[in-house]
Amino acid sequence: RKEVEQDPGPFNVPEGATVAFNCTYSNSASQSFFWYRQDCRKEPKLLMSVYSSGNEDGRFTAQLNRASQYISLLIRDSKLSDSATYLCVGLNRDDKIIFGKGTRLHILP
Amino acid sequence: DTAVSQTPKYLVTQMGNDKSIKCEQNLGHDTMYWYKQDSKKFLKIMFSYNNKELIINETVPNRFSPKSPDKAHLNLHINSLELGDSAVYFCASSQGRYLETEAFFGQGTRLTVV
Numbered sequence: 337r338k339e340v341e342q343d344p345g346p347f348n349v350p351e352g353a354t355v356a357f358n359c360t361y362s363n364s365a366s367q368s369f370f371w372y373r374q375d376c377r378k379e380p381k382l383l384m385s386v387y388s389s390g391n392e393d394g395r396f397t398a399q400l401n402r403a404s405q406y407i408s409l410l411i412r413d414s415k416l417s418d419s420a421t422y423l424c425v426g427l428n429r430d431d432k433i434i435f436g437k438g439t440r441l442h443i444l445p
Numbered sequence: 446d447t448a449v450s451q452t453p454k455y456l457v458t459q460m461g462n463d464k465s466i467k468c469e470q471n472l473g474h475d476t477m478y479w480y481k482q483d484s485k486k487f488l489k490i491m492f493s494y495n496n497k498e499l500i501i502n503e504t505v506p507n508r509f510s511p512k513s514p515d516k517a518h519l520n521l522h523i524n525s526l527e528l529g530d531s532a533v534y535f536c537a538s539s540q541g542r543y544l545e546t547e548a549f550f551g552q553g554t555r556l557t558v559v
Contacts, residue, residue: 379535379550380488423488432479432501435488444534 339363340426342436349414350444356410357439359424369407371398372423374438380423383409411441419443450470451536458526459559465522466554467538468536476500477519478537478548479511488535494519526558 342359349355361369369386370383384391386407390399407426411418424436451468458464470477478501479491492511493501499511508524524533536551 374486379499379552381550382547385547421486423460432503433490433493435480435490437485 340424340434340436342403342422342424342439343435344439346440346442348442351414351416353414354410354412355414355441356408357422357441358406358408359436359439360404360406361424361426362403363427366403366427367429368425369400370425371407371409371426372422373379373433376420380435383422383423395409414443416443416445447515448549449536449538449551451534451554453554454552455555455557457557457559460526460528462526463522463524463555464526466534466536466556467518467520468551469510470536470538470549471517472538472540472549474538474540474549475516476539477513478488478539479519479521480535480537480550482533482535482553484532486519492519510519526556528558531558533555 339362347355372380373383374380384393384396384398386398386400388400395412399408402405418443421440422440423438449470455492469486476495478557480488481491482488490514491503491505494513496514496516510522513519533553537548540546
């Protein structure tokens with residue numbers, strides 16, 4: 337099982353819809369998880385941290401499911417500007433940072 | 446003010462050459478990183494320095510040598526460049542030692558080896 341795994345997509349979603357994607361991780365001892373956003377030919381930027389209790393920031397909700405070892409990102413009322421690649425970040429077995437390969441999201445007008 | 450700046454932004458060079466990429470952060474962070482993003486967009490950590498001390502050194506050819514003169518700078522020197530080194534290299538910094546806090550990335554250096 338890959339250390340941090342994401343569906344690469346692309347997810348093609350009409351504007352205004354709700355979209356969700358998951359990221360699975362293999363290190364059950366991992367404590368820190370994040371979602372980063374990367375626009376085309378740009379650097380990754382932190383979107384949100386993922387807390388055990390889940391967290392919400394406007395239209396974005398991140399959740400952690402330790403039992404099934406995955407984190408999720410939910411985007412409500414999607415906007416054209418949400419089109420990007422979303423990178424899941426966690427820790428591998430040696431407690432080193434590892435990025436998922438990213439999920440590409442295209443919001444369609 | 447740019448928080449994490451790396452230069453150059455683009456670098457085109459011939460096989461066998463030696464090149465350096467510079468990175469500076471003005472955030473007062475203790476930890477700096479080098480990441481490589483390949484053509485498939487996979488972002489992989491190469492090195493991490495905490496207060497000038499190397500703490501992560503992934504399986505990277507010896508041709509890659511990081512240098513941290515102080516905690517605000519982390520440069521990457523690459524010897525004998527190969528075609529497979531073509532990628533985008535991102536510098537990043539964070540306050541935490543292992544990315545337990547937000548990492549800020551530079552804009553990337555697009556290296557093309559011909």
